[in-house]
Amino acid sequence: MSDGVFVIRNQLGQFWTRAGEWVDGREPQRLLKIKHHDEAVNQLVELSAKDIELRGEVLACDLDERKEPMVEASSHLTPTLAERAAEKSAEKAAEAALIAAQENQLSQEEDGVAEQINDEQEPPLSAAV
Structure with a gap:
């Protein structure tokens, strides 16, 4: 052949x-x-x-005109390269969103702790006039 x-x-x-x-x-x-x-x-x-x-x-x-084998596709489908790339991209986007959410939550917790410390350090207002 x-x-x-x-x-x-x-x-x-x-x-x-x-x-x-x-x-x-x-x-x-x-x-x-x-x-x-x-x-x-x-x-x-x-x-x-x-x-x-x-x-x-x-x-x-x-072989076809592009020198690729001419085969009949299986009925048991597997992901194509484009589908894999899209899946990886979606996974990275979801991971980035999770990290951003965790950083946001941490920042809010730090702001809450800082406010609590400031409230504790302020001297009470005196009512003497």
């Missing part, structure tokens, strides 16, 4: 990536593309040794 590559697919129809994770195939640029069948089989054997529940297969795929 000169104008194609081999990819590894698991029992859920997900594909192994260069980053070492299983994805659904909606982003074919992320897939591990292996030029030689024996290398793909070796990779599958290594994956199977780490995960005894894995039921994988090596698939021969043609």
Whole structure:
């Protein structure tokens, strides 16, 4: 197969990536593309040794005009890179909001303590005229 590559697919129809994770195939640029069948089989054997529940297969795929493998996406969806980035951004925003709220609460508590100290230090007003 000169104008194609081999990819590894698991029992859920997900594909192994260069980053070492299983994805659904909606982003074919992320897939591990292996030029030689024996290398793909070796990779599958290594994956199977780490995960005894894995039921994988090596698939021969043609390439599209962008030189990406043409695969059918799995029905077992995984987050895309954009979805992961949005999730991380939302987590950072929530963390920043929590820190700001904690700092605000601490500031209010410090202001309350300072006012209480000032009230205790002021001498009583005398009514002598």
